[in-house]
Amino acid sequence: MPRPRQPRLTRQLIVETATAVIDAEGLPAFSTRRLAAELGVRGPSLYNHFATKDEILDAVADTVTAAVDTSGFASRDWAAALRDWAWSYRRALTAHPNIVPYLAQGPGRRPAALAMADAVYGGLVRAGWPPARATHIGAALRYFVAGSALGSFARGFVEDPELYAAHYPHLRQAHRLAEHQQSVDEGAFALGLDALLHGLAAEYARTVGPLDPVESARSSG
Amino acid sequence: MPRPRQPRLTRQLIVETATAVIDAEGLPAFSTRRLAAELGVRGPSLYNHFATKDEILDAVADTVTAAVDTSGFASRDWAAALRDWAWSYRRALTAHPNIVPYLAQGPGRRPAALAMADAVYGGLVRAGWPPARATHIGAALRYFVAGSALGSFARGFVEDPELYAAHYPHLRQAHRLAEHQQSVDEGAFALGLDALLHGLAAEYARTVGPLDPVESARSSG
DNA sequence: ACCCTTAAACTAGCGGTGTAAGTTTTGTCG
DNA sequence: CGACAAAACTTACACCGCTAGTTTAAGGGT
The missing domain is CATH 1.10.357.10 (Tetracycline Repressor, domain 2)
Known part of the structure; x- marks a missing residue:
């Protein structure tokens, strides 16, 4: 499957879904392929938006921290x-x-x-x-x-x-x-x-x- | 290589070496194969002494905690x-x-x-x-x-x-x-x-x- | 002294991981 | 309209934890 008419992934969508997966299934269960599956996509596609898995985790951690008042x-x-x-x-x-x-x-x-x-x-x-x-x-x-x-x-x-x-x-x-x-x-x-x-x-x-x-x-x- | 004349592994030796590897190279670098290599042995041999990797980590954590006065x-x-x-x-x-x-x-x-x-x-x-x-x-x-x-x-x-x-x-x-x-x-x-x-x-x-x-x-x- | 069981190493391999590389198609812009 | 970048894809590599089955040595029983 080549480039779609409309991008299926955005950084925000990836971070939100990653948060949901981690919340629901824990850190060990969180893998790039598992996350990609949740997004209806194959693992490596994530690397069009983030350089590494840790970068995704950093983004999740950052949004969690951003909620602190x-x-x-x-x-x-x-x-x-x-x-x-x-x-x-x-x-x-x-x-x-x-x-x-x-x-x-x-x-x-x-x-x-x-x-x-x-x-x-x-x-x-x-x-x-x-x-x-x-x-x-x-x-x-x-x-x-x-x-x-x-x-x-x-x-x-x-x-x-x-x-x-x-x-x-x-x-x-x-x-x-x-x-x-x-x-x-x-x-x-x-x-x-x-x-x-x-x-x-x-x-x-x-x-x-x-x-x-x-x-x-x-x-x- | 079959069973050696003298066992090469003991629980204590495994825990000590695991601690050394973790201290020197960090948790992510600590794998069963890496640990086994350090012990002059192949990965799966560890499973004659510990049921899982986490059991090894628990033993390491326990010896660390045991030093508390x-x-x-x-x-x-x-x-x-x-x-x-x-x-x-x-x-x-x-x-x-x-x-x-x-x-x-x-x-x-x-x-x-x-x-x-x-x-x-x-x-x-x-x-x-x-x-x-x-x-x-x-x-x-x-x-x-x-x-x-x-x-x-x-x-x-x-x-x-x-x-x-x-x-x-x-x-x-x-x-x-x-x-x-x-x-x-x-x-x-x-x-x-x-x-x-x-x-x-x-x-x-x-x-x-x-x-x-x-x-x-x-x-x- | 022999046999049997158990121990402790091995090899082979499964399914999973992060990620690099290259491919294909689409959208966009000069 | 052609060039280029974007965003998905497939393939593949090296590693991971762990299982299964194999081989040989050690130790106990008769």
Whole structure:
């Protein structure tokens, strides 16, 4: 079959279909031929629109990241903005859990990830945090969010009580974790985020608080 | 070549060599044939000792996890024990960064991971934390450690200043991140861990502190 | 000492993967 | 109207995880 009257593929259509396949069947099942079949096309045709498979995955990861809301840094105080961002970030990742293992391996050169990092860093520096500290805070929260979306704590546990009773005395109840996976993961995230922000607020009060944030931003901007 | 006088493979030798290959060449380069070649053997021979490739990877992940030290929970107060554990956990993962993407996808049924979870959970409950809270704390710290080892924040950035100057105004200096990758990642980890522990200590004082931890452990054990 | 079972390597091969190369037809533009 | 680029195609390569069947050595039983 030669060139069709109307192109059957576009970058956007490929990315959307790739996202759907990954969501439905997981990363390992996602192959160029599988994706092409879903698009009514043969595998190599994709290479008219993307240079490599990784480029497709990058595009998927980028659209997932683009859904993260960083607008809080423009309108709210730094702590509230961080909290809003972290939750939005988590929601964006858990909406497409199967792509997270790929996405989590570094911000890369993806525009949406860079724009997000830029907004966070800028917001923190504007609030008076020293640049090095702002970098660390953004990184620490990214670690936490990515880790929570990636390694669902409860997912690994099995529903067979016998397995734990014998060798892991304190995990006697662990088989129940599987039932409550989502609430465990969200509870752990909420607790950890609150603790992180609490600790950062204390650090802020100790090292930055004395200065007027606005002044501080003006003098360093 | 038939059965040799002396077996050339053992599970331990396979795991050690697999670790070396992954450390040296990365997860994508790790294939059964590549591993077998390193062992002076043909690919399928591995299947006399392991049922699948994933079983080999699980064994590698387990030995990495086994290096984590949780002894603090037996001898120190819960906060110090958590700090020691988190750093030990991080050191174990960053010693073999290439296996982390595999390892981070849940505790699974790996014995070392379960033993670690058991020690942490038990230590926290003994210190007076309610069981649900203990689960959340262990999970939150795992998120943070795994995320930090997985998605090295600095790694993704490029050394070309031009790339950032145009579109990401606040990241003007981002190209410098690549130079200081290790110190950025460690600084972010140290900051985040301190903040987390600070927040947890406040929570402890508010909800558990009033009770004598020893009493509390006795009454719930 | 012999046989039988099992272990541990082998070879051959299946179906799948990412992707390179070259082909064919269509749409578009000078 | 002819040239060229675009977008599909087919073919093919090297590699992948893994299965099946083969060969020989090691070890235990009589």
